[in-house]
Amino acid sequence: MSPASRSGLQLVGDVGGTNARFALADITGPTPRLFACESFLCADYPGVEQAIDHYLRGASAQGARPRAAAIAVAGPVTGGAAALTNGAWRVSEAALIDAGFSSARVINDYTALALSVRHLEPQDLGAIGATPPTAAEETVVVLGAGTGLGVSAAVRDGRSEAIATTEGGHIAFAPGDEIEIEILRQLTTQFGRVSLERLLSGPGLVNLRAALARIDGREPEPLTPEAIVTRATAGEDALCVESLDRFCAIYGAAAGDIALVYGARGGVYLGGGIAANIVDWLRQSAFRRRFEAKGRFVGYLEPIATQVILHPFAALLGAAQSLQPGRDASSLAMAADVP
Missing domain, CATH: 3.30.420.40 (ATPase, nucleotide binding domain)
Structure with missing residues (x-):
């Protein structure tokens, strides 16, 4: 230039x-x-x-x-x-x-x-599960775990678009099974109120690993989020594998909840620095199953595409x-x- x-x-x-x-x-x-x-x-x-x-x-x-x-x-x-x-x-x-x-x-x-969503090309996205066709004028949600957890939506009605800018990363964590109830107990002792960001972020992955270790009666060695992901993806550390699996499951559950809040029939997009680095792990994890597991509204969630934003x-x-x-x-x- x-x-x-x-x-x-x-x-x-x-x-x-x-x-x-x-x-x-x-x-x-x-x-x-x-x-x-x-x-x-x-x-x-x-x-x-x-x-x-x-x-x-x-x-x-x-x-x-x-x-x-x-x-x-x-x-x-x-x-x-x-x-x-x-x-x-x-x-x-x-x-x-x-x-x-x-x-x-x-x-x-x-x-x-x-x-940015309207300007992303197919090569800029990585699908988690199937990507059924959706109307271009349907509402979309963007959320992403990085240093924190961000949430927004492009609310569309077929004639216009408005951006809903939120602090949705700070809504309360809702456990989905007995292990997550124990994780909530552990983190409540540490933080008082437990927001989604306390688990779905880089620091949240550290919190999650520590909580899982303490549930088993252990005090883990300190690790950075990057080290947890590296050890998990290399299969070198069972606790790191469990932590990353649980992270993806909670991520999927939260994404499904937020899709319901906004009526995001146009799709859910994952931003932030973490998802782009663990696309393959997200695909084989419980992310999509937990995304859809919404009781009477399984049928509502099943057609909604979930994709990772790969454009840096x-x-x-x-x-x-x-x-x-x-x-x-x-x-x-x-x-x-x-x-």
Whole structure:
């Protein structure tokens, strides 16, 4: 991409608890195009403005600085500002304008993922179970476990679409069998209230493994989420295998519950950093069985496709979509903080 061709591009970002991703976006066509996609560790920068400056020094060298910015943030957005739920950064439209942008938008990261769904190609998705055809104008749900657990929906009625931005990752965990009842008891002792995020996230996988060990009267050695997944997929550690199996089962049950809440006949999409790394495990796990196991509503859930978002910069597509004409703030539901 030549310096001259960069002049009409805008900055888009996806800021999570661990990583910040940026790109330059062409929003002139019906589907945004991304250039110079890069990822950075949030811990390497004191704030988002410094990370953006570092990115732009390389990505837009000799080209015009983007005039507009849209940053998707893993936290509730109020009045154009957000603090990371699982991180130290604060991101605001006012600060971005002070940093030199003519206009700026801060949206929730799962607002961005919901906006991205229309632009994902078949190669950007990994199916869990069958993928029956669904009407393009049906409501879809996006949820994803990563540093935290995000939930959103693109609510469609055949004529229009509105994004429901939520803090659904913080609804209460509902156990599905005797083992999960014991897991809830263990985590209630530790945390008091047990939200879905306490299990369906990187830290949640650690919590889950510890709870399963204590149920068996053991105190496990500390492991990172990455180490748990590595040991499980290598078949090297029975407790890690059990933990990842249980994680997938609870993930499926939660996805089915949220699909019922929104009437997500258009499909359920899994974002976040974990699902894309364990697609094969999800496929052979109890995820889909628990997704459908809703008593009288099995028949309602069976036709709903469940797919993993494999596109590494899907949220950046959605952030770019939020800058397109017609996407004003009134069409993007703002998140409210949920304890």
